Amino acid sequence: MPAEGAPTRFPAGFVWGAATASFQIEGATTADGRGPSIWDTFAATPGAVVGGDTGEPATEHYRRYREDIALMGELGLGAYRFSVAWPRVRPDGAGALNPAGLAFYDRLVDALLEAGIEPWPTLYHWDLPQALEDAGGWPHRDTALRFAEYAVAVRDALGDRVATWNTLNEPWCSAFLGYAQGVHAPGRREPAAALAAVHHLLLGHGLAAAEIRGGRTADGRPHRVGLVHNQTVLRPHTASPADLDAVRRIDGLRNRIFTDPVLHGRYPADVLADVAGVSDFGFVRDGDLAAVSAPIDHLGINFYNPQWVSGDVRGIDPAVVEGDGDATYVGSEDVRFVLQGLPRTAMGWEVDASGLYDVLIRLAAEQPGLDLYVTENGAAYEDEVGVDGAVHDADRIGYLDQHLRAVHRAIADGVPLRGYFAWSLLDNFEWALGYSRRFGLVHVDYATQRRVVKDSGRWYAGVARSGELPAPPSAAAADHL
Ligand code: PNW
Numbered sequence: 001m002p003a004e005g006a007p008t009r010f011p012a013g014f015v016w017g018a019a020t021a022s023f024q025i026e027g028a029t030t031a032d033g034r035g036p037s038i039w040d041t042f043a044a045t046p047g048a049v050v051g052g053d054t055g056e057p058a059t060e061h062y063r064r065y066r067e068d069i070a071l072m073g074e075l076g077l078g079a080y081r082f083s084v085a086w087p088r089v090r091p092d093g094a095g096a097l098n099p100a101g102l103a104f105y106d107r108l109v110d111a112l113l114e115a116g117i118e119p120w121p122t123l124y125h126w127d128l129p130q131a132l133e134d135a136g137g138w139p140h141r142d143t144a145l146r147f148a149e150y151a152v153a154v155r156d157a158l159g160d161r162v163a164t165w166n167t168l169n170e171p172w173c174s175a176f177l178g179y180a181q182g183v184h185a186p187g188r189r190e191p192a193a194a195l196a197a198v199h200h201l202l203l204g205h206g207l208a209a210a211e212i213r214g215g216r217t218a219d220g221r222p223h224r225v226g227l228v229h230n231q232t233v234l235r236p237h238t239a240s241p242a243d244l245d246a247v248r249r250i251d252g253l254r255n256r257i258f259t260d261p262v263l264h265g266r267y268p269a270d271v272l273a274d275v276a277g278v279s280d281f282g283f284v285r286d287g288d289l290a291a292v293s294a295p296i297d298h299l300g301i302n303f304y305n306p307q308w309v310s311g312d313v314r315g316i317d318p319a320v321v322e323g324d325g326d327a328t329y330v331g332s333e334d335v336r337f338v339l340q341g342l343p344r345t346a347m348g349w350e351v352d353a354s355g356l357y358d359v360l361i362r363l364a365a366e367q368p369g370l371d372l373y374v375t376e377n378g379a380a381y382e383d384e385v386g387v388d389g390a391v392h393d394a395d396r397i398g399y400l401d402q403h404l405r406a407v408h409r410a411i412a413d414g415v416p417l418r419g420y421f422a423w424s425l426l427d428n429f430e431w432a433l434g435y436s437r438r439f440g441l442v443h444v445d446y447a448t449q450r451r452v453v454k455d456s457g458r459w460y461a462g463v464a465r466s467g468e469l470p471a472p473p474s475a476a477a478a479d480h481l
């Protein structure tokens with residue numbers, strides 16, 4: 001046990017970063033030959049995004065990336081996780097490459113390296129070229145093949161300088177929020193298509209990973225590749241058999257349907273049985289699961305909140321029950337999510353950092369030796385720039401402090417957790433919620449594009465620079481938790 005009041009030190013070499021995604025920050029959606037993506041189309045659909053917000057102007061990062069890299073320097077970041085916009089690189093997803101689009105990422109990578117910040121690209125953070133959706137989208141096998149081609153193009157352009165790669169961000173969101181619940185692009189509500197999307201996303205990952213792995217940077221560092229899941233922990237609302245079975249089913253559709261194929265080359269039998277009435281998984285061809293389970297070097301985990309589930313909500317106050325009419329969990333649409341009365345963020349997500357500890361311990365046990373990273377973690381709160389020109393977001397500091405303590409405890413218990421990326425560098429386009437939710441360490445005034453480092457950004461800079469959490473956490477932060 002560290003002495004009372006002693007700082008919490010992280011291991012030498014621990015990676016401190018922050019994350020963003022192309023559509024959420026870049027703006028410039030028609031610049032330099034970029035083609036339309038499914039998020040451009042979805043955001044233009046009346047009623048799809050809060051306030052009618054679109055990918056313009058976002059944070060104008062496409063033009064302001066140098067200013068943003070200077071901010072990353074202020075925040076003490078060692079690494080920056082960003083995503084590459086497929087429709088900039090190959091505007092219609094299948095035809096000619098667009099050198100002007102690739103050149104943006106070329107400039108970005110050079111500027112990051114000049115600033116001493118390691119670039120961590122993710123190849124797919126949800127901005128599918130619209131032309132590929134028109135041809136069927138992720139439920140269609142060809143999309144996986146096109147993804148692998150696009151991955152090769154980006155590898156060829158950046159692989160001389162970029163060592164660490166991620167293929168997909170949160171395929172659960174792409175497949176189930178996009179094709180089953182329809183709250184994300186492309187806004188389809190087709191349960192069978194969502195399951196086909198799961199498989200073709202994973203196939204795209206495996207094919208791309210095999211293309212990237214084995215290469216080296218110009219200075220001889222091996223390319224390392226992984227993917228990013230929003231694995232979470234599901235907990236039973238009560239110990240009833242119905243609630244325990246709800247945990248099994250939702251864990252299957254949220255976590256195991258992704259990790260079993262990637263880590264073990266098979267779909268979980270109980271999940272296949274649960275969804276048998278919707279799909280027979282006839283889209284899985286010989287050799288696919290070998291491709292999906294291509295070796296990876298790390299797994300990224302995006303963690304925000306644990307969830308409590310129930311298979312039978314009779315007798316529970318309806319005010320704390322969520323998920324009614326929600327088509328996300330294909331074949332288990334009857335399961336409900338039950339609020340536990342914990343503090344919540346502006347997303348309505350309950351704060352409980354022990355969920356992150358549990359996720360990390362489970363993955364480390366499931367795949368011993370696989371490097372893990374927290375590739376996103378953070379919180380939306382109702383920030384305001386005060387009269388003093390600062391953003392005093394003690395609640396966000398409290399959230400980050402609590403989760404970093406959970407990460408530290410997992411490392412102390414033997415989890416090979418090698419780094420942590422805060423979500424997000426900047427306030428940005430929060431998908432279906434538009435600009436109404438702020439996750440940044442840096443505040444953005446969208447009208448003027450003025451950036452202000454929040455108190456949480458200064459706090460995080462101190463952690464990243466020193467490699468340790470200050471002790472004890474501030475009373476103000478503790479108050480909020
Ligand atoms: C993740 N859900 O999205 C994404 O990787 C980010 O782009 C996003 O801004 C961040 O988390 C915060 O939302 C999610 O409904 C979106 O459970 C929705 C859900 C989960 C993650």
